[in-house]
Each structure stands twice: as structure tokens, then as C-alpha cells.
Amino acid sequence: MEKSLLRLTTSGSVDDGKSTLIGRLLFETKCVYEDQLAAVHKASQKKGLAETDLALLLDGLAAEREQGITIDVAYRYFETPKRKFIIADCPGHEQYTRNMVTGASTAQLALILIDARNGVLTQSKRHGFLVSLLQIPHLVVAVNKMDLMDYREDVYNDIVAEYSAFSEKLDIHDITYIPVSALKGDNVVDKSPNMTWYQGFPLLKYLESVHVAADHNLVDFRFPVQYVIRPHLDFRGYAGRVSSGTVRVGEEIAVLPSGKTSRVRGVTTFDGELDEAFVTQSVVLSLEDEIDISRGDMIVRKNNLPEVGNRVEAIICWMSEEASSESTAYILKHTTKNTKAFISKINYKIDVNTLHREQAGNLTLNEIARVEIRTAQPLFFDAYDSNRATGSFILIDPHTNLTVAGGMIRSASRDLESVTAASLDQHIARKSSTNVTWQSLSTARRKREDRQGHRAAVLWLTGYSGSGKSTIAKALEKRLFDMGCSTMLLDGDNVRHGLCGDLGFSDRDRTENIRRVGEVAKLFFENGALAICTFISPFREDRDFVRGIMEPGRFFEVFVKCDLEVCKRRDPRGLYKKAAAGEIKQFTGIDSPYEEPVHPELTVETDLESADQIVESIIGALREKGILGG
Amino acid sequence: MQSHTVPYLKQLESESIHIMREVVAEFKNPVMLYSVGKDSSVMVRLAQKAFHPGRFPFPLMHVDTGYKFDEMYGFRDEFVKSIGARLIVHRNEEWIAKNTHPLSTGIDKCCSYLKTQALLEGIRSNGFDAAFGGARRDEEKSRAKERIFSLRDAFGQWDPKNQRPELWNLYNTRINEDQTVRVFPLSNWTEQDVWQYIKLENIPIVPIYYARTRKVIERNGIIIPLDNVPVAMGTDDENALKDLDIQEMSCRFRSLGCIPCTGAIPSEAKNIDDIIAEVAAARKSERENRVIDLTSDSSMEQKKKEGYF
Numbered sequence: 001m002e003k004s005l006l007r008l009t010t011s012g013s014v015d016d017g018k019s020t021l022i023g024r025l026l027f028e029t030k031c032v033y034e035d036q037l038a039a040v041h042k043a044s045q046k047k048g049l050a051e052t053d054l055a056l057l058l059d060g061l062a063a064e065r066e067q068g069i070t071i072d073v074a075y076r077y078f079e080t081p082k083r084k085f086i087i088a089d090c091p092g093h094e095q096y097t098r099n100m101v102t103g104a105s106t107a108q109l110a111l112i113l114i115d116a117r118n119g120v121l122t123q124s125k126r127h128g129f130l131v132s133l134l135q136i137p138h139l140v141v142a143v144n145k146m147d148l149m150d151y152r153e154d155v156y157n158d159i160v161a162e163y164s165a166f167s168e169k170l171d172i173h174d175i176t177y178i179p180v181s182a183l184k185g186d187n188v189v190d191k192s193p194n195m196t197w198y199q200g201f202p203l204l205k206y207l208e209s210v211h212v213a214a215d216h217n218l219v220d221f222r223f224p225v226q227y228v229i230r231p232h233l234d235f236r237g238y239a240g241r242v243s244s245g246t247v248r249v250g251e252e253i254a255v256l257p258s259g260k261t262s263r264v265r266g267v268t269t270f271d272g273e274l275d276e277a278f279v280t281q282s283v284v285l286s287l288e289d290e291i292d293i294s295r296g297d298m299i300v301r302k303n304n305l306p307e308v309g310n311r312v313e314a315i316i317c318w319m320s321e322e323a324s325s326e327s328t329a330y331i332l333k334h335t336t337k338n339t340k341a342f343i344s345k346i347n348y349k350i351d352v353n354t355l356h357r358e359q360a361g362n363l364t365l366n367e368i369a370r371v372e373i374r375t376a377q378p379l380f381f382d383a384y385d386s387n388r389a390t391g392s393f394i395l396i397d398p399h400t401n402l403t404v405a406g407g408m409i410r411s412a413s414r415d416l417e418s419v420t421a422a423s424l425d426q427h428i429a430r431k432s433s434t435n436v437t438w439q440s441l442s443t444a445r446r447k448r449e450d451r452q453g454h455r456a457a458v459l460w461l462t463g464y465s466g467s468g469k470s471t472i473a474k475a476l477e478k479r480l481f482d483m484g485c486s487t488m489l490l491d492g493d494n495v496r497h498g499l500c501g502d503l504g505f506s507d508r509d510r511t512e513n514i515r516r517v518g519e520v521a522k523l524f525f526e527n528g529a530l531a532i533c534t535f536i537s538p539f540r541e542d543r544d545f546v547r548g549i550m551e552p553g554r555f556f557e558v559f560v561k562c563d564l565e566v567c568k569r570r571d572p573r574g575l576y577k578k579a580a581a582g583e584i585k586q587f588t589g590i591d592s593p594y595e596e597p598v599h600p601e602l603t604v605e606t607d608l609e610s611a612d613q614i615v616e617s618i619i620g621a622l623r624e625k626g627i628l629g630g
Numbered sequence: 631m632q633s634h635t636v637p638y639l640k641q642l643e644s645e646s647i648h649i650m651r652e653v654v655a656e657f658k659n660p661v662m663l664y665s666v667g668k669d670s671s672v673m674v675r676l677a678q679k680a681f682h683p684g685r686f687p688f689p690l691m692h693v694d695t696g697y698k699f700d701e702m703y704g705f706r707d708e709f710v711k712s713i714g715a716r717l718i719v720h721r722n723e724e725w726i727a728k729n730t731h732p733l734s735t736g737i738d739k740c741c742s743y744l745k746t747q748a749l750l751e752g753i754r755s756n757g758f759d760a761a762f763g764g765a766r767r768d769e770e771k772s773r774a775k776e777r778i779f780s781l782r783d784a785f786g787q788w789d790p791k792n793q794r795p796e797l798w799n800l801y802n803t804r805i806n807e808d809q810t811v812r813v814f815p816l817s818n819w820t821e822q823d824v825w826q827y828i829k830l831e832n833i834p835i836v837p838i839y840y841a842r843t844r845k846v847i848e849r850n851g852i853i854i855p856l857d858n859v860p861v862a863m864g865t866d867d868e869n870a871l872k873d874l875d876i877q878e879m880s881c882r883f884r885s886l887g888c889i890p891c892t893g894a895i896p897s898e899a900k901n902i903d904d905i906i907a908e909v910a911a912a913r914k915s916e917r918e919n920r921v922i923d924l925t926s927d928s929s930m931e932q933k934k935k936e937g938y939f
Contacts, residue, residue, distance in 0.1 A: 005638035033915035036771075072793065074774045075767045077820045084638045086818055098795055105797040226651045231684035239680070241648045241799075270679035280636055282647035282680070295655050319795045333800050336655070394800045401804040406797040 004083050006212055009107035009136070011090040011100050011127050016115045017144045021182035022076060022089060025204065028189045031078035073103045082208045092123055097352060097366040098319040100127070101406055104134040105392070108212045111140045116149045116179075120162045126352045128163070132170035133315060133368070133408070135385050137215040139167075139175045142203060147181040151194040169355070171385070176210075178203050216279045220382065221245030221253075222306060222390050223277075223299040224335035229284055237268055237284035238293055243335065243389035244382075246278040247285070247301070254302040255293055256380045261302055262289040296337035298380045306380045306390055310548035311344075312373050313410045315384075318363035320397065320404035325362060329511040329545075330404065334379050334393040340511065340541045341395065345372040363405075373407070376545040384408035398508060448528035454485050455627045456525045458550055459618070461534045462543060462597065463560030464589050465575055466567035468606035469534040472560060475615045477532055485628070488524040490517055490533045505586045511542050518546035525554065530627070538588045540595040553625065558618065559600040564589050566607045639827055646673075646815040647680040648799060649778060650762070653813050654680075654687055656803035657760040660813075661753070664690035664710075664717070666702045667886040669764030669816055671709075671833050672824050676815060677762075678713065689716040691752055691761070695744040696726050697861050697888035705836045720752030731864035732890045738933075744888075746938045750786040753810060760803075760811045768820040769916060772931035778817045784808035788934040821916050822909055829902045839905065841882040841897040847874050852893035853881060861889045884909075885916050 010018055026032045076087040088103030090096065104110065110131045114124050124141075131139050141163055149155045156179045167175060178187055179198055186192035187202040201209065222243040229237040247253065247264055254261045267274040268284040277283045285299060293299075300306060318324055324343055332341035348357040349369035363369050384391030395405040449455050459476070461469040473489055480487045496503075500516055503509040514537050524531040537543050547555045567589065568576045579587035586592040597603075602621050604614045622628045636644070653660050662677060664670045677686040692706060710717040725743040732740040753761055767774045777796045780788060794802055805811060816824070828835060845856045854862055856876065863870040881894035882905075899905045930938075 002637035003639075005641050034913045035915050072775050072790070075818070076774065077768045077818075079820075079822070084820075084823070102795045102797055106799070226648070227655045229681060229684045235683060237683070239651050241644060268683060270682040280641060280644055282644040282651070284682070331804065333802065336652075388798065392798045392800065394795075394797055394802060396802055396804055401802070401806055401809075403794045403797070403802045406795065 003079070003081075004212070005086070006083050006109060006207060006210070007086045007088070007107050008109040008111055008207070009088040009090060009100075009103040010111040010113070011092045011103070011130075016092075016113045016118075017182045018089075018092070018113050021113065021142065021144065021180070021188070021203075022087060024182050024185065024188050026076065026078050028185075028204070029078045029080055073099050080204070080208055085207065092127065094123075094126065094352065095366065097126075097130070097368070098317060100130055101134065101317045101319075104130055104136055105406065107134075107136050108215055109138040109140065109207070109210060110136045111142060113142050113144045114159055114163070116143050116145045116155055116159065119159055120166065122353050124163065125166055128167055128170055128172065129352055129355060132167075132172050133317075135171070135388065135408075137174060137212070138210055139172050140203070140206065141175060141177045142182075143177065143179045144182055146179045146186060146195065147184045151179075151181075151186070151192075153195070153197045156195075156198075176200065176206060178206065217244035217387050218279060219245055220304055220306070220387060221247045221299075221301045222335075222380075222382070222387065223247070223285065224337070224390075225293055225295055225297045225299065226336050227295060228293065235286065236290070237266075237286045238299065239282075239284045240299075240336070241282045242277050242279050244279050244387050245301075245304075246276055247299075248276045249274075252302050253287070253299050254305070255291055256298045256300060256306070256308065257378060258291065258293075258297070260289075260291045262287040262291055264288075296335075298335065300380075306382050306387075307412050308378050308380050309412045310375050310378050312375075312379065312381065312412055313347075313370065314373055314393070314407040315350075315368065315370050315410065316343075316363070316373075316395070316405045316407040318365060318367045318369070318405050320402055321365055322397070322400075322404070323362045323364045324405070327512050327515075329376075329398060329508065329515070329542075331396040331398055332373070332375055332379075332393050333396065334381065335390060337377070337379065339375045339377040339379070340398075340545060341373050341375040342515065343371050343395075344374045347371060370410070371407075374545075374549065376541040376548060378548065379409075381409050383411055445526050445528055448486075452484075452486055452528055453629055454530070455554070456528045457530055457554045457556060457622065457627045458521045458525050458546070459530065459532045459556045459558055460521075460537070460543065460546060461532065461558045461560050462537045462600075463562060464564055464567045464594060465536055465587075466570040466572055467560045467562035468611065469536075469560045471611050472604070472606070472614050472618075473532050473534045475611050476618055479615050479619065480530055483628070486527075486529045488521075488529045488531045490521060490524075490531060490535075492535045495520075505584075505592075507539070507586075507592075510537075510539065511545075514539075514542040515545060518549055521546065522549055525550065530622075536588050536594070538592065538594040540598070543597065554627075556602060556618075556621070556625075557597050557600040559597045559603040560606060561596075561603055562606045639823060639830060642819055642823060643676060643679070643827070645799070645818065646676045649801070649813060649815040650677055650680040650686075652801050652803065653760050653762065657811070659756075659758050660688045660760040660762065661691045661718070661756065661758040662686075662688055662762040663749070663764070664692050664706075665764065665886070666692065666698065666706045666836060667764070668824055668828060668835050668839060669766065669819075671835050672819075672827055672831075673762060673764045673816060674713070674715070675827075675831055675833050685714065688762075689718050691718040691720060691756070691758075693745060693749045693752055694719050694721045695748070695888050696721060697731075697744070697890060699836075699838055699857065699886070699889060701836055701838045702886065705834075709834060718752065718756065720748055720755075722748035722751065732888075733864035737891065741891075741933065741938070742936065746786070746933065746936055749938070753786070758810065759805065760813055762813050762815060764816050765814050766816050766819050766821070766824070767814075770930045772934060776814070776817075776934070778814050779803065780812045780814065781805065782810050782812060785936075786810065786938075787936060788812075790931065790935070822906070825902065825906045825909055829906065836886065838883050838886070840901070841880050841899050841904075843878055843880050844894065845876055845878055846881065846894060847871075847876055853879075853895070854890070854892075855881070855894050858889055864890060 074089045078085050090100045090103040112127045143159050160177045180187040189204045191202050223240050225238045225240050227239040249264050251264050265288045266286045267277045329340040346360050347370040349360040382390045391409045393407045397404045477487050477489050500513045503513050521531040578584045579590040588594050730743050779801045846853050860866050882897040899908045
């Protein structure tokens with residue numbers, strides 16, 4: 001039989017015997033070497049200890065050995081003829097919640113120790129909560145130090161009863177209790193003669209036999225594209241690791257976000273072509289049709305789609321010394337996709353000891369909270385409890401580049417569910433049918449739109465300073481106003497005086513500037529207006545963010561294109577001159593980049609057409625899309 | 631019905647491939663550190679797999695001290711040629727010219743100049759932002775604590791107390807200016823796994839991993855072979871071996887380093903199966919013969935803090 005792999009996590013403090021237990025597992029499976037033991041002897045003597053302290057074996061950092069504490073997750077390896085085990089050994093104190101979450105994130109099984117003398121403590125409950133939160137499929141509760149309680153069955157039964165009552169409140173599917181003495185070796189490797197009343201397996205036997213193959217999601221095929229491999233013109237393959245499910249050669253697939261469909265032509269590996277790729281395998285897929293696919297896209301089955309959306313409800317664990325901020329555009333990494341994201345709302349934080357929910361303005365180190373996340377680009381996701389790989393994400397601080405949070409998606413945000421579903425329909429529909437219905441229109445806006453005779457929309461004019469955005473916007477607003485339309489003009493300079501007066505021109509502030517303007521534009525939109533926004537808005541992700549919060553079909557990105565040299569020559573407010581002289585820093589086109597729109601609704605070229613011509617072409621586009629009547 | 635259980639070696643393989651592809655997709659200029667040892671051999675095979683049917687899109691870099699075994703240089707050049715990879719050899723010529731040697735300069739200093747400084751300079755001068763290394767967590771206690779993506783500052787230094795959390799398989803690949811990353815795709819492999827995989831995949835390795843009869847001396851409890859006397863002794867003086875107890879024994883190397891600091895182990899293992907059996911029965915760890923780990927209780931952690939890989 002092939003040897004299998006089990007990843008487990010242990011958490012606890014030195015006092016409950018965790019180190020002794022792990023030390024024993026390593027020792028009994030002959031995974032501790034003599035020279036390592038000798039080093040521990042030496043260290044123990046140096047500390048003036050009478051006996052060799054096996055805990056020292058487990059502490060890897062000098063600071064840990066000196067202070068006798070465990071600071072960070074350590075990974076240990078041992079194996080038996082049946083299985084290879086990877087232990088993520090985590091410190092147990094509350095201040096190390098983030099380390100526990102880290103260790104738990106890859107675990108298939110969690111091992112919690114309870115000291116039989118002390119019974120169920122807050123710490124054991126907190127660890128149980130994290131097991132439930134991270135959806136570790138199996139939990140073993142080892143009731144340790146049974147030797148000190150005369151191996152009494154009633155002591156064990158009381159602890160089991162108390163922990164079972166507590167765990168009913170949690171989402172844990174499989175709990176096994178084992179009475180042990182790590183020190184004496186009872187029920188660790190061999191069945192204890194001192195506890196004949198216990199009918200189950202000893203710990204190691206249980207770890208060897210627990211069935212873990214079924215823990216993977218084999219149903220929902222998800223293949224986030226990692227990298228495109230193109231060794232020569234005849235081969236274009238999509239490298240990735242199957243997150244869940246299986247796919248066979250010849251099966252029909254869909255690609256997100258484009259919604260295009262094709263069939264699997266081949267599953268390529270170094271070791272030859274396969275008929276099928278399944279969960280955890282790293283393979284290269286090739287398709288029958290030439291489709292534009294890049295990293296961050298996801299290949300799925302046409303009839304088994306993940307959810308798609310820019311807003312998700314998630315539980316996050318905050319891992320940074322710096323508190324969370326609702327105005328920071330974090331970088332969210334989900335599968336192989338990176339996108340900007342805001343924590344738009346903290347619903348509540350959870351006291352990890354009492355499980356009580358509390359209100360919170362921000363999150364600090366080790367806090368766990370339910371939040372709403374808004375992303376610039378849509379995510380293709382599943383709920384974490386049905387799919388760990390497509391339901392998890394991390395947040396990265398764009399300034400420090402530190403990983404500040406780990407998140408587990410619960411669901412799409414309720415209020416936008418219909419919209420996100422519709423947006424996917426629309427993507428798929430572009431290729432097939434057009435039976436898309438909008439159900440989430442706010443009634444008030446619809447009534448306004450009916451009364452005023454035109455639809456609401458946001459017209460987003462982006463381009464270099466001096467490209468002519470303001471000129472076009474003013475002419476356009478006048479024209480729309482004359483037509484009797486309800487309009488609103490939001491201009492970069494104007495908002496900089498008031499709404500965004502506190503912001504500078506760093507990348508982060510520019511992002512925040514656009515976020516605020518986007519939200520304001522949406523308010524006018526909800527009021528039925530044609531909101532015209534003129535912002536350089538150099539970053540694609542920022543513009544996509546605004547697009548993301550709008551209803552599909554109502555956001556018009558207008559790329560006001562003009563040769564940069566022409567803009568510099570025009571220089572209506574002398575800004576290029578100042579930037580060139582170094583008086584203004586981070587000026588778009590001088591020392592800060594402009595990312596051109598990829599698929600704008602409209603591109604207008606101010607060095608080729610007159611303002612009037614451009615206004616007419618915009619009006620034409622609005623008519624064509626049904627925003628303006630006949 | 632087809633079984634969807636993946637054998638553990640294939641799971642480790644798949645995880646390593648995923649890591650390598652993440653690096654290539656998200657870093658600008660990665661490199662693979664190639665030490666010629668067994669772990670490097672496995673790492674190169676995994677890179678071939680990760681980008682098949684294409685070639686792996688990064689060079690190999692050998693940080694050479696000049697003190698490696700002749701068999702290693704021969705194997706290196708042959709192997710790299712056979713797979714069509716690009717090899718960069720980086721040496722700290724300045725300190726090599728000064729005859730830096732563990733016996734005269736001191737073990738820690740020699741390591742610092744010829745390995746750590748050469749590595750940092752090699753990374754810096756080539757503008758690499760990510761470097762794959764073949765280190766494993768089971769090798770050494772500070773490595774057990776290190777992330778798969780190990781962030782290093784401008785001086786290549788590891789800060790063990792400020793490691794980024796590493797969750798699921800979502801690797802944070804973002805770095806600030808001047809920072810680099812060491813990436814360890816074999817983090818979760820053990821010595822046993824590496825040998826099993828070499829056998830399974832029929833991966834070529836340097837012949838000095840196999841036992842043969844060698845002339846050796848014992849120095850501080852370490853068996854030092856005399857294949858290359860001037861390098862082993864740090865002198866061209868023909869009298870260097872005078873008064874030393876030279877023995878002949880069948881031995882092999884369990885892990886490879888520089889001649890003066892790599893001890894051999896008594897062994898009769900002449901093929902992969904022998905080695906696997908020997909490793910399984912071993913009562914001592916792989917690095918017991920690595921002089922550089924033995925200078926203090928925290929020597930590896932200290933070296934890593936200074937930029938060692």
C-alpha cells in the first residue's frame with residue numbers, strides 16, 4: 001500500500017504536556033537522532049536542569065530556548081510504515097492566536113491536549129473554536145496526565161462530557177477523545193494496560209488510521225490558472241494545481257471571468273499525459289479552442305460554477321501589530337489572483353474565549369471578526385466550509401507588504417447577491433443567450449428614471465492631465481442638461497478641496513480619493529442622475545473598483561486619449577512644467593505611471609476630434625445602450 | 631472507480647511545483663541556488679516538472695568556495711549541460727585570493743566570506759529578487775521555524791521574530807525595495823523523502839554519496855577524507871600529514887559541503903537502496919558531520935540571521 005500523508009496541528013502550552021507528547025511520538029517512531037538528543041542534554045545542563053528537558057528539542061530559536069517559551073510555529077516530521085506526518089507545532093497562548101491560525105490553515109487534523117488535573121480550561125475552548133473556524137476536519141482531544149489522576153475513568157468521562165457540551169456550539173464534524181499519559185507512554189503508541197476501560201485506539205494508531213482522503217472536495221472542479229506555458233507555437237498550456245474536484249480529457253469547461261467555453265484537450269505532466277486531473281495535483285491543462293487565458297483566471301465546469309462577486313462576507317483573523325483601517329486598499333490574494341480590497345464593514349468581532357460578539361471600529365492583533373470585503377476585481381469563490389482553497393484569502397498591507405490578515409469567505413454579501421449572479425450571467429450570456437434580467441434595481445431610482453425619461457449612469461472620464469477631460473465633461477453636461485437630463489459633474493480639482501482635502505498624491509491616497517469619488521458618484525446614480533466624473537485615475541484597479549460597485553451596464557469608462565507630448569504642450573495649468581522642475585512629485589506621466597484602460601466602453605481622441613464631435617459620440621453611445629431615450 | 635488518494639511523495643512533489651510556479655509568476659528575476667548536492671538534484675527535477683513541456687525559466691547559481699570535491703565540479707558541469715540549463719558560478723574571488731581557509735581563518739569567518747558574502751553578492755550583482763534553496767525543515771532546528779517564503783532584508787538577513795504568517799498555500803510574494811526572498815520548495819521534505827524520490831525518479835547524483843574506501847583522518851570527532859590534501863589541510867606543505875593517524879575506511883558523505891568541513895560517515899552503502907536502508911536506521915542526524923553547524927547551539931540560526939541561505 002502507498003504511504004499517505006497527514007498534516008496535523010497541535011497547540012497548547014508547555015504545562016499541559018504537549019512537548020512531552022510530541023517528543024514521545026518522535027522518539028517512539030525513531031525520528032529523534034542521538035546527536036539532537038545530545039544537544040538537548042547539553043542545553044539542559046547549561047540551564048542547570050536536573051533532567052533532560054524534551055521541550056528544548058522542539059524550540060528552534062535561540063530566544064525560545066533562552067526564555068523557555070514557544071514563539072512561532074515549528075514544523076516537525078515523523079513517519080511510520082503507514083503514514084508520513086507533518087506536525088505544525090503551535091504556541092497556545094492567546095497572544096499567539098495568529099500563529100495557531102497559521103498552523104491550522106493547512107492541517108487536516110488538530111490535536112488538543114487537556115490536562116486531566118485541570119479539566120477543560122478556557123484555552124482548550126479557544127483552540128476548539130479555532131479548529132471550527134478553520135474547518136479542520138478532525139479533532140483529537142487527548143486527555144493527558146491520566147497517571148496523575150490514577151487513570152480514573154470518571155475523571156476522563158467528566159472532561160469528555162464537558163468538552164462535548166461545549167463543542168456542540170461549534171462546527172466540528174469529527175471529535176475523538178483519547179485518555180493518555182505522554183510521560184508514561186499510556187495510549188500513545190500502545191494500548192495502556194492501566195486504562196482497560198478505554199475501548200478506542202491509542203493515539204498513534206488513530207493518527208495512522210483516520211480516514212482523510214474524503215476530506216478533499218472531489219465534486220466542484222476549480223482550477224486557478226497559475227502560469228501560462230508556451231514552449232512553442234503549437235502548445236499553449238495552463239499550469240496550476242487542482243484546488244478541488246476532477247476533470248477529464250474531453251470534458252466541457254468554462255473560463256472565468258470571460259465565460260468562454262471549450263473542452264479539455266490534454267492533461268500534461270512531465271511524466272506523461274493523463275486522462276484525468278484531480279484535487280491537489282499540479283498539472284498543465286490544454287484546451288481545444290484558443291482562448292485568451294491568463295494568471296488569475298479560473299477554469300471550471302460549465303455547469304458547476306463558483307460564486308462571482310466584488311463583495312464577500314468573511315471571517316478574518318487580524319495578524320498585524322498595526323490596526324485595520326477601512327480606508328486602506330489592501331492587496332487581497334485569493335487563489336492565484338491579486339486585487340485591491342477594502343474592509344468595508346466590520347459586522348462584529350468575536351471574543352475568542354467567550355465566543356461573544358462585540359462591536360468594533362477596527363481590528364487589532366489576533367482579533368477575529370466577521371467583515372464585509374469589497375474588491376476591485378471580482379473574485380471567483382466558494383464558501384470556505386465547502387472549499388478551503390477557493391474560500392480562503394490573505395490581506396497584504398500595500399505599504400509594508402506584510403501579511404496582515406487571513407480570511408475565510410462565508411458567502412457573497414447578501415445585498416449584492418443578485419447583482420453578482422447577474423454579472424456572471426451577463427459574462428456567460430455574451431457568448432450564448434441574452435436573457436439577463438436586473439432584479440436589484442432600487443425601486444426609488446426606477447421611479448425617478450421613469451419620471452425623468454432617462455436612466456441613471458456613471459460616466460467616468462479618465463486620461464492624462466491636459467487630455468481634455470474637463471472640457472469634454474463641461475460640454476457634455478451642458479448638452480445633457482439642455483436635453484432635460486438630471487446631471488452631476490464631479491471634478492478632480494473640486495473634490496480635492498473638500499471631500500478629499502485630507503489626501504495627498506501617494507498611490508495609497510490616490511486610491512482612497514477614487515474610492516470616495518466612486519461612492520459619491522454611486523449616490524448621485526441612485527438619485528437617478530447621469531454622474532460625469534473627470535479624474536486622471538491612473539490606476540486600472542482603482543477604476544475597476546468603481547466599476548465593481550456599480551451595476552453592470554451603467555458604468556461607462558471613457559478613455560480620453562491624447563498623446564502625452566500634446567498634453568504637456570497644452571499644460572493648461574502649468575502642472576507639467578512644475579512636475580518637470582520637481583516642484584510636484586508623483587505626477588502622472590512624469591514620475592508616476594498611467595495604466596490605460598483595457599476594455600473601456602468608449603475611447604475618444606482629443607488630438608484628433610473636436611469636443612463637440614466627442615460629445616456627440618458619447619450621446620450616441622448612451623442612446624445605443626438605452627440610457628437616453630430614442 | 632479510480633482512487634483519488636495521492637501517495638505522499640506525489641503530494642510533496644505537487645506542493646513544490648505549485649511553489650515554484652508561484653515564484654516564477656510573481657517575481658521578476660528568480661534564480662535557483664544549486665549546490666550540486668542531492669537536494670539540489672531533486673529541486674532541479676521538480677523545476678523541470680513544473681514548467682514541462684517548457685524549460686524552467688530561471689538560471690541555476692552555484693555559490694562556489696573553491697573547496698568542493700572534484701567529483702562535484704565534474705558532475706555539476708556535466709549535469710547542467712545535459713539538461714540545457716544556464717549556470718552561473720559565483721565566487722568571492724577577493725577572499726579566495728587571500729587563501730581564506732577554515733583552519734587558518736576560522737570556520738565561521740570562512741563560511742561568512744566564501745559562502746554568505748558570495749551568495750549575497752551573487753544575488754545582488756545579478757539583480758535576483760527570489761532565490762530557491764534546497765533547505766529542508768527537518769535538517770536543523772532553526773530551519774524548522776522558517777517559512778517557505780523567507781523574507782530577507784538588503785543584507786540577506788533573516789529576522790526570525792518577524793516572519794510573515796504563511797497561510798494555506800497563499801504565498802505573499804510582495805517585497806519592498808532592497809528586500810529579497812529565499813524560497814524553499816523542499817521545506818516539507820525529509821532526508822528519507824529525498825532519497826525515496828531520487829530512487830523513484832531515477833535522479834542522477836554525485837557519486838561521492840556512495841561508499842568506497844578512502845584515506846581519512848579524524849579531526850575534532852569528524853572523519854575528514856584526504857582526497858584532496860592541500861584543501862583538507864589548508865596548506866601545500868607536504869609535511870602537513872606528518873604525525874597524523876591516517877586510516878583507510880569504507881565511508882561516504884551523507885550531506886555535501888566544503889572538503890575541510892564535511893565529515894564522512896562509515897558506510898558500506900553502494901547503491902540507492904543501501905542508502906535508504908542506512909538513512910532509515912540512522913541514529914544520528916544528517917548534519918552531524920557538518921562542522922559549520924556545531925560551532926554553537928544556535929550556529930545555523932546565527933548564520934541565517936547574517937544572510938546564509
